[in-house]
Amino acid sequence: MFQSRILAADAAPLVGAKPAPRPSWRDLDLTVDLGRDLFSARWWRGLGTLLSLVAFVAWLAPGLEPLTGPRAEWFDAPQAEQWDALGIGGLAAGSPTGLPMAETNAVTPLAEAPVRTTVALVGAIGPGNDGLTGLLVRSGTVAADAARAEALVRSAGRRLAPGTMVSFTLGASLAGGARPLEQLELQAGMDLKVRLARAGAGLAMSTTAIAVDRRPLRIRGKVGDGLYWSLRAAGASPMAAAQYLQAIATQIEVGSGVAQDDRFTLVLANARAATGEVVTGPLLYAGLERAMGAPLQLVKWNGQWIDAASSTSAAPRVSSGIFWPVQAPITSTFGMRFHPILHYARMHKGIDFGAHYGMPIAAAAEGQVIQAGWAGGYGQQVRIAHGNGLVTSYSHMSRMAVAPGTLVHQGQLIGFVGSTGLSTGPHLHFETLRNGEAVNPMGIRFVSAAPVNPGASAAIRARVKELLGG
Ligand SMILES: [Zn+2]
Numbered sequence: 521m522f523q524s525r526i527l528a529a530d531a532a533p534l535v536g537a538k539p540a541p542r543p544s545w546r547d548l549d550l551t552v553d554l555g556r557d558l559f560s561a562r563w564w565r566g567l568g569t570l571l572s573l574v575a576f577v578a579w580l581a582p583g584l585e586p587l588t589g590p591r592a593e594w595f596d597a598p599q600a601e602q603w604d605a606l607g608i609g610g611l612a613a614g615s616p617t618g619l620p621m622a623e624t625n626a627v628t629p630l631a632e633a634p635v636r637t638t639v640a641l642v643g644a645i646g647p648g649n650d651g652l653t654g655l656l657v658r659s660g661t662v663a664a665d666a667a668r669a670e671a672l673v674r675s676a677g678r679r680l681a682p683g684t685m686v687s688f689t690l691g692a693s694l695a696g697g698a699r700p701l702e703q704l705e706l707q708a709g710m711d712l713k714v715r716l717a718r719a720g721a722g723l724a725m726s727t728t729a730i731a732v733d734r735r736p737l738r739i740r741g742k743v744g745d746g747l748y749w750s751l752r753a754a755g756a757s758p759m760a761a762a763q764y765l766q767a768i769a770t771q772i773e774v775g776s777g778v779a780q781d782d783r784f785t786l787v788l789a790n791a792r793a794a795t796g797e798v799v800t801g802p803l804l805y806a807g808l809e810r811a812m813g814a815p816l817q818l819v820k821w822n823g824q825w826i827d828a829a830s831s832t833s834a835a836p837r838v839s840s841g842i843f844w845p846v847q848a849p850i851t852s853t854f855g856m857r858f859h860p861i862l863h864y865a866r867m868h869k870g871i872d873f874g875a876h877y878g879m880p881i882a883a884a885a886e887g888q889v890i891q892a893g894w895a896g897g898y899g900q901q902v903r904i905a906h907g908n909g910l911v912t913s914y915s916h917m918s919r920m921a922v923a924p925g926t927l928v929h930q931g932q933l934i935g936f937v938g939s940t941g942l943s944t945g946p947h948l949h950f951e952t953l954r955n956g957e958a959v960n961p962m963g964i965r966f967v968s969a970a971p972v973n974p975g976a977s978a979a980i981r982a983r984v985k986e987l988l989g990g
Pocket residue numbers: 852868870871872948949950
């Protein structure tokens with residue numbers, strides 16, 4: 521019964537039977553898993569495919585042939601001997617090149633070796649405690665002579681700086697191998713030439729003064745396209761140009777306060793020796809005649825730049841300028857910006873300095889610390905009040921070096937750069953506040969009016985006259 525039903529089902533006519541599909545290259549069963557159905561017909565076919573592929577690759581591959589390299593040179597006996605004698609025999613041929621060679625019978629010992637009776641030397645005094653004695657002893661001078669030479673130069677009131685060049689002559693070697701000092705010449709500073717010469721058992725010193733012209737150096741020019749390069753073109757050294765810019769920045773905005781037709785004057789301390797040596801000292805005077813605005817006549821007075829031109833009032837004014845709290849580039853300025861952590865545009869109320877972790881932070885101006893502690897997103901923060909409603913703040917510090925109430929002077933260490941609070945990395949966020957309102961630090965100038973004794977006013981003007989005249 522069961523069977524007949526199956527038979528019946530088998531016997532049922534096939535309705536809509538599909539024709540056999542056409543063979544396609546896709547049906548080619550080439551990728552056989554050789555780990556399954558071992559030794560089946562399909563497995564053997566797979567192995568055959570693999571081996572024929574390997575054979576095909578081996579047939580395609582270039583052949584392996586030995587590379588030809590430099591061949592070792594082989595000489596016949598007489599030639600090899602010659603090359604060996606010259607010390608350039610082939611190493612591959614077992615050459616003794618580089619080995620010390622024994623003398624032959626042709627070498628005869630010297631009956632006596634010549635001795636130099638005098639040695640002329642030039643040396644420089646080394647750093648630290650080397651001194652003239654150190655240099656001379658190092659060069660083979662008898663210790664007593666070296667000490668005597670140093671004592672003589674000291675008696676001329678001169679201490680020799682490291683790097684001072686000394687030319688000297690030593691006599692014939694004594695029993696111990698050291699040589700006596702015969703003669704010595706050096707320049708002690710810019711204006712004195714010292715000469716030592718043997719006199720019997722001792723040394724005698726003679727000195728020659730070198731004329732030095734100490735009139736200050738004056739540089740004048742027009743601002744033109746750029747102040748810095750005009751200064752350089754007029755002959756100011758990079759150092760002098762930088763000092764000039766720093767000086768006038770204490771009074772005016774160098775970026776916008778200087779025009780093309782303005783004329784600058786620099787007076788620098790200068791010393792010209794008759795020997796040709798020139799030493800240019802610090803900036804003594806920085807003047808600027810301005811087409812628009814009052815002229816500047818700045819003189820260094822008690823370590824500060826004082827404008828003698830504005831001293832028509834009771835006394836000259838002193839402006840110490842702003843002092844950047846860290847020596848680092850500004851990475852973000854005052855104004856609107858997109859906050860990297862909070863992800864929305866907001867006002868950036870200060871200046872960011874891209875300083876390294878741990879860099880010292882200095883007070884921008886003299887004042888009193890009114891806060892030193894945690895201030896929310898600002899992290900560890902120091903605030904300094906400078907009077908006249910002016911406050912500076914320094915944020916994200918890693919460590920603070922002052923406590924509330926501390927009186928600080930300009931440039932005093934107040935803490936170290938860090939990344940505390942809302943900060944993506946070590947930097948200093950510096951703010952200036954005027955009556956509680958954040959203002960652009962770029963526009964701030966800490967002006968303290970008339971700390972100069974009014975009586976000094978005349979002296980300052982006399983100094984300017986002296987520097988500009990003559
Ligand atoms: Zn900031």
